[in-house]
Amino acid sequence: MLTAAGVSKSFGGVHALSGVDFAVNAGEIHALVGENGAGKSTLIKILSGALVPDTGVVRLGQARLPSGDPPAARRLGVSCVHQEFTLVAGLSVADNIFLGRERGRGWLRRREMNRAVDAHLADLGVTIPAGTLVQDLSVAQQQLVEIARALADDARVLILDEPTASLADPEIDRLFAVLQRLCGQGLGVIYISHRLEEIFRIADRVTVLRDGRVVSTSPRQEVTRAELITRMVGRDLSEEYPARTATPGETVLELEHLSSPPRFADATLSVRAGEIVGLAGLVGAGRTSTGLAVIGALRASGTLRVRGQAVTFSSPSAAIRAGLAYVTEDRKARGLFPLMDTGANITVAFLRAFAHGGWLSAAEERLAAESAARDYDVRASGLDQPAATLSGGNQQKLLLARYLLKPRSVIVLDEPTRGVDVGARAEIYRIVNRLTEHGLGVLMISSDLNEVLGMSDRVVVMRDGRTVGELARGQASAERVMAMATGTA
Amino acid sequence: MNKGSRVPGFRGFRGFRVPGFGYAIFVALLVECAVLAVATDAFLTPANLGNVLRQNAFTAILAAGMTFVILTAGIDLSVGSVVGLSGMVCASVMAAGSGVPAGVASGLVVGLAVGVLNGAAITTLRVPAFVVTLATMLIVRGAAYKLTDARTVSGLPAGFGALSSSFASATLMIGIFVAAWLLLMRTPFGRHVYAVGGNAEAAWLSGVRVARVQFAVYTLCGLTAGAAGVLVASRLNAGYPRAGEFYELDAIAAVVVGGTSLFGGRGSIWGTLAGAFFIGVLNNGLNLFRVSPYDQLIVKGVVLLAAASLDRWRRA
Numbered sequence: 014m015l016t017a018a019g020v021s022k023s024f025g026g027v028h029a030l031s032g033v034d035f036a037v038n039a040g041e042i043h044a045l046v047g048e049n050g051a052g053k054s055t056l057i058k059i060l061s062g063a064l065v066p067d068t069g070v071v072r073l074g075q076a077r078l079p080s081g082d083p084p085a086a087r088r089l090g091v092s093c094v095h096q097e098f099t100l101v102a103g104l105s106v107a108d109n110i111f112l113g114r115e116r117g118r119g120w121l122r123r124r125e126m127n128r129a130v131d132a133h134l135a136d137l138g139v140t141i142p143a144g145t146l147v148q149d150l151s152v153a154q155q156q157l158v159e160i161a162r163a164l165a166d167d168a169r170v171l172i173l174d175e176p177t178a179s180l181a182d183p184e185i186d187r188l189f190a191v192l193q194r195l196c197g198q199g200l201g202v203i204y205i206s207h208r209l210e211e212i213f214r215i216a217d218r219v220t221v222l223r224d225g226r227v228v229s230t231s232p233r234q235e236v237t238r239a240e241l242i243t244r245m246v247g248r249d250l251s252e253e254y255p256a257r258t259a260t261p262g263e264t265v266l267e268l269e270h271l272s273s274p275p276r277f278a279d280a281t282l283s284v285r286a287g288e289i290v291g292l293a294g295l296v297g298a299g300r301t302s303t304g305l306a307v308i309g310a311l312r313a314s315g316t317l318r319v320r321g322q323a324v325t326f327s328s329p330s331a332a333i334r335a336g337l338a339y340v341t342e343d344r345k346a347r348g349l350f351p352l353m354d355t356g357a358n359i360t361v362a363f364l365r366a367f368a369h370g371g372w373l374s375a376a377e378e379r380l381a382a383e384s385a386a387r388d389y390d391v392r393a394s395g396l397d398q399p400a401a402t403l404s405g406g407n408q409q410k411l412l413l414a415r416y417l418l419k420p421r422s423v424i425v426l427d428e429p430t431r432g433v434d435v436g437a438r439a440e441i442y443r444i445v446n447r448l449t450e451h452g453l454g455v456l457m458i459s460s461d462l463n464e465v466l467g468m469s470d471r472v473v474v475m476r477d478g479r480t481v482g483e484l485a486r487g488q489a490s491a492e493r494v495m496a497m498a499t500g501t502a
Numbered sequence: 503m504n505k506g507s508r509v510p511g512f513r514g515f516r517g518f519r520v521p522g523f524g525y526a527i528f529v530a531l532l533v534e535c536a537v538l539a540v541a542t543d544a545f546l547t548p549a550n551l552g553n554v555l556r557q558n559a560f561t562a563i564l565a566a567g568m569t570f571v572i573l574t575a576g577i578d579l580s581v582g583s584v585v586g587l588s589g590m591v592c593a594s595v596m597a598a599g600s601g602v603p604a605g606v607a608s609g610l611v612v613g614l615a616v617g618v619l620n621g622a623a624i625t626t627l628r629v630p631a632f633v634v635t636l637a638t639m640l641i642v643r644g645a646a647y648k649l650t651d652a653r654t655v656s657g658l659p660a661g662f663g664a665l666s667s668s669f670a671s672a673t674l675m676i677g678i679f680v681a682a683w684l685l686l687m688r689t690p691f692g693r694h695v696y697a698v699g700g701n702a703e704a705a706w707l708s709g710v711r712v713a714r715v716q717f718a719v720y721t722l723c724g725l726t727a728g729a730a731g732v733l734v735a736s737r738l739n740a741g742y743p744r745a746g747e748f749y750e751l752d753a754i755a756a757v758v759v760g761g762t763s764l765f766g767g768r769g770s771i772w773g774t775l776a777g778a779f780f781i782g783v784l785n786n787g788l789n790l791f792r793v794s795p796y797d798q799l800i801v802k803g804v805v806l807l808a809a810a811s812l813d814r815w816r817r818a
Contacts, residue, residue, distance in 0.1 A: 310707060333709035347707055350700040352767045361697055362708040364690040372688050415708065 014039045014201045015060060015078075015091060015170045020069035022055055029055040030225045033069070037170060037201040042192065044204045044216035044233075048245055048462060052225040053205055054096075057172050060203065061093035062086030073170070084113070090169030094159045094176055100147045106130060107143040110162045133161045138187045152179040160188070164195070171195075172203045177211060178297055189215050207295045209238055210501050223247045238501070239492055246462055246491035254467030255446045257486075261470065262286035264321070265454040266337075266423045268307065271315035276302035277478035280315075284423060284454040289445065291469030292458045294498050299478040300458045301342060304425040307456070308332035308339040320422060333362060338416035342428035342458070344408050349400045356382040356396030359414050366419065381418065389414035390440050406437020413444060423454045430464060442468060462491050474498050527760050527776045530809075534780060538787045545790060552668035556737065558782030559671035560585070560730040562775055564749055565756035566682045567726030569774045570719040571631075572757050573686075574699045575766025576624070578720060579635040580616060581727040581753055583642035585746025588612040588731030590646045593655040593741025602662050606732050613728015614721065616642055621720035625713040631720075639750070646743045655741030665736040674733065678726060682771045695719060699766025756781055759809045780809075 016036040022029050030052045037043040047053050058064040060071060062083045071078040079085045083093075100109050107123070107130040108115075116122045116129075130143040139157050147155060156179050163171055177185050192202055192215065206212060212219060212233070219236060221228040221244040228244045229236075266284040271277075277299030284290045292300050306313035309326025317324055319335055326332040329339065341347040350358050359382045360367065367378040382396055389410045393403055400411060409429065416424060429445070430438045445468070449455060459465045465472055472489045474482050474497040482497045538545040545551075564581050571578045592609030596602060616638060623634045664670060686692035694715045697705040706712050734745050760777025762769025784805060788798045 308707075328709075328711065329707050330709040330711050339707060341704075341707060347701075347703045350697055350704055350767070352700045353696065357693065361693065361705070361710070364693055368690050373690060373693070 015071070015073050015203075017056070017060060017066075017071045018069055020056070020059055020066045020071065022059060022064060022066050028225050030059070030066075033222070033225070033227050035060070035220060035227065035230075037203050039169070039199045039201050040196050041217045042196055042202040042204055042215050044206065044212040044219045045222065046206070046209070046212065046219060046241060046245060047222035048460075051222040051245070053222055054174070055225075056222065057093060057174060057203065057205065060170075061091055061172055063093075087166055090167065091172070092163035092166045092168035092170070093172040094163050094174060096174045096178065098155055098159060100155055100158060100162075102148040103146065105144050105146055106134075106141055106150070106158055109147055109158060110165050112162075129165070130161070133165050134158075136164070137161055137191050153181060153184050156180060157184070157188075168200065170201045170203065172205075174205045175207065176204075177206060177208065185211070208499055209241060209495075210499070212241075213238070221245055242492050242495050246495075254464075255442055257289070257446065257449075257468075257470060259287040259446070259449040259452075261288040262452060265319065266307070266456065267316070267318040268303070269316040269318075271303065271306055271313050271317060273302060273306050273311055273313035274478075276311070277306075277475070279479045280306075280475065281480050282456075282473045282483070284456050286422070286452045286454050287449045288470045289449055289455040289457055289468050291465035291472040292456060292475060293460075293462065293465045293472055293494050294475035296460060298475040298498070300475050301427055303475070304339055304427050304456065304458055307423075307425055308337050310339065333416075336420070336422040337424070338362070338421050339425040340412050340416055340427060340429065342431055344405070344412065344432075348412050349408060351399070351401035353400060354397045355386070355391065355393045355400050355403065355411060358400040358411055359385050359391070359396075359418065362415050363418050385414040385418050386411075389417070389444060404434075404437070406433040406440070409433050409437065409441060410444070413441070417448065417453075421453060423456065424448075425456045425458070427458045428460065429457060430459075430461065462494060465489075465494065466491060476500055527773055527780060527809075531776045531780045531783065534783050534787070538783065538790065542787075542790045545787070550786070550790075554779075554782055554786050555668050556666060556671050557786075558778055559666075559675040560733045560737075561749065561752045561756060561782065562675050562778035563678050563726050563730045563733065564753035565760070565774045565778045566678050566771060567723035568750075568753045568757050569682065569760075569762055569769060569771055570686075570695055571723045572699075572754070572762050572764060573695050573766055573769055574716060574719050575702070575764075576631040576716065576719065577635065577754070577764075578620065578723045578727075579632065579750050580620060580638040580642055581723065581730075582746040582749035582751075583639045583646065584613050584616050584724060584727035585731040585734055585749055586646040586743055587616070587642050587649070588728040589735030589738075589745050590649050590655060590741040590743055592732050592735050593658055594649060596658050596662060597655050597741075602659055602665075605658075605662070606665075609732040609735070610725065610728040613724045613726070613731060615724070616727070617721040617724015618717075620724060621717035624720060625717050643743075650741070650743065652743050654743070656739070658735075658739055658741075662736050663739050666733055671733065674729070678729070679771060679775055686771055691715070691718065696767055699763075699768075701767070752781070753778075755806055759806065781805075 014037060018034055020033045021031045033056060035056065045053055055064065059066050062078055062080050062085065065081040071080065073089055073091060107126045110130050111126050116126050127143040134141055137157055137160065141150065141154055156176065160176060176188065180188065196202060204216060216233050218230060218232055220230040221241060223245060263286055264283050265286045268280050268282050271280040280303045282290065294300050302311055305311040307317065308329045309332045310329050319337065324335060356379065360378050367374050367381065391410045391414055392407050400408065403411065430441055445455060457468060466489055470486050472484045472494055473480050474494055476498055484493060568578060568581065588609040591612045592605045595608045596605035620635055620638055623629060624631050686695065694710045697710055698712050698715045702712055731746065735741055738745065756778035757774050758764060759780055760773035762773060784802065788801060
């Protein structure tokens with residue numbers, strides 16, 4: 014019913030999708046799986062009209078779907094529930110569901126809207142009064158309202174992106190029952206989930222995406238879990254990553270039952286000098302929050318030890334003084350000072366080292382920034398180039414230069430190669446490798462399974478806010494990490 | 503991109519550098535002065551220039567402190583009221599016979615105290631600066647009235663008026679601007695001010711103690727407002743409880759016209775000085791041309807809007 018043929022899309026030279034064919038039939042639940050960054054989000058944005066593909070066409074039935082115009086696609090019957098909530102917190106459930114297509118002219122026909130909403134919600138087996146404000150709902154209820162809103166459009170195709178991420182089992186059961194009933198009435202569903210067991214429960218067909226291409230499309234009965242994972246992870250890892258030769262020394266970082274509900278509930282792990290510990294898990298498993306808690310950016314209970322000493326950091330500033338640092342996954346929002354030049358961006362964390370009697374020494378600062386830019390291979394036209402104009406890879410290396418300007422004993426790298434091109438990636442791996450040879454302990458949070466397996470001496474897996482297991486380099490495989498991360502071991 | 507930004511970096515250390523659009527306000531000020539010099543006989547006379555200086559020194563001083571606050575993406579609405587209260591306290595102390603130094607010191611302490619209060623409230627209560635300083639604006643103005651039941655305090659020592667002579671005003675103002683410039687461009691604190699305004703989250707994760715920086719800028723802003731209050735009292739030769747009404751708006755206007763971004767992280771202290779005098783000379787020119795006070799307001803509003811949108815337009 015909804016078909017994509019030969020769809021390609023690239024962002025700034027990076028191919029997000031190349032030549033993808035995908036189709037969902039009426040009455041079918043078609044699952045779409047793949048690693049983070051495989052192109053799933055791009056594909057559903059194209060299918061729901063939010064993105065215009067570079068090449069290829071999307072058709073609904075025989076007609077071309079208007080692209081770049083999600084409301085039009087919605088009117089034609091393609092509805093999408095995104096991972097991020099799009100509800101307006103200060104409005105009622107009914108107002109949200111009818112947002113943009115309110116009933117009534119001039120005056121709202123509120124009673125009529127409420128009745129319609131009550132009917133939709135009852136359909137989903139939910140009992141939320143239509144007048145409740147969205148901000149008063151639980152996350153799970155909000156998720157259900159999102160789905161109710163999508164269904165209220167008389168959708169012919171429903172796209173669900175990780176719809177169960179915040180739902181408990183009974184709610185999931187109910188959602189699945191509703192989906193199956195609607196499919197019986199001819200609705201086509203595109204279902205995206207990291208949880209493979211859900212896919213085996215409800216999907217009719219499964220398509221695997223990897224690096225922007227379709228690896229396979231097969232009926233559920235004809236594929237096994239292990240096959241799916243292998244297809245998702247794909248390529249041989251052996252050559253991309255430099256050989257690890259550093260020998261681990263004493264333990265430099267220990268987390269014991271570190272906990273900061275609701276973000277994460279129990280993180281226990283350790284990192285030794287010269288060691289890279291990969292922290293794997295699904296998006297939302299609590300890895301970034303754990304990283305932030307380590308450097309005092311997030312209040313947490315439990316024990317944190319640095320070089321054997323129990324510590325409590327009240328702020329990142331205290332952690333930095335103690336020889337730690339955290340390199341963010343979100344360069345734009347939490348990393349760069351876009352208005353400052355490259356040099357000032359590099360020295361900002363350790364400015365006091367260049368001050369004598371309170372006055373900054375321009376010469377010393379420049380020297381330090383120059384040598385750090387060289388060491389970390391930050392390629393800029395000069396130290397005065399605005400940091401915002403650097404490429405993603407150079408911005409990432411700039412952050413490494415900033416936080417490692419003074420020797421550290423432990424560094425937390427959060428998604429160190431997200432949005433970084435292949436060449437700079439290899440540079441970053443080489444740099445991290447070199448640092449560990451000098452005794453730096455690295456906790457590397459990454460959603461890129463290849464990276465985790467290729468770089469880590471040990472892999473710690475988190476699921477639902479807890480560290481659930483640990484695998485040594487030799488034992489770690491994509492299948493085992495995935496199984497632990499999804500709780501299907 | 504960001505061509506016109508005044509961003510602390512390595513070049514900034516060499517001194518006075520205002521690239522790209524940053525020049526616009528200086529050029530505008532020069533053009534304005536040139537036009538007035540040609541079009542009127544009165545503008546270039548020593549008496550008139552001295553007047554312009556004295557009339558605008560306190561606005562410029564207020565704007566110097568305000569620049570720090572706005573660079574961190576904050577705002578301080580209380581400075582006008584601080585001018586009122588610090589002048590009242592200063593005058594009352596002197597009227598009670600305690601001498602000029604004690605009076606001046608008490609005026610400064612009032613400013614400092616309000617600044618500390620603002621800074622503490624903003625960083626600990628986590629109420630937006632706009633709201634906190636709106637509240638202190640009311641509280642401090644109320645205190646200024648209450649101090650004497652709204653009576654003017656006069657009969658000040660003879661020497662006090664000398665503080666607001668052209669020379670003394672100019673010296674004080676230049677001293678404050680040079681100090682502010684050194685602080686912003688040559689100390690870790692100054693860089694942290696830009697960092698907090700540019701990206702507070704990144705600053706925090708880089709070990710900048712964001713709350714401390716915020717506390718410091720409001721304290722500094724209070725202190726300069728206290729100084730401006732003393733200067734205004736000296737100029738009026740009295741403690742007048744309504745002194746400084748709406749001065750916060752003049753100060754913010756000077757900072758914005760001077761090219762500092764209300765979103766923080768971008769701007770320069772010399773731009774603020776030029777901005778203050780651009781507005782001051784505009785006032786002077788309108789007076790010299792005998793434009794009616796009502797029309798003056800309209801012209802000033804239009805100029806302010808034009809200056810701000812020019813900045814936008816150049817940056818887009």
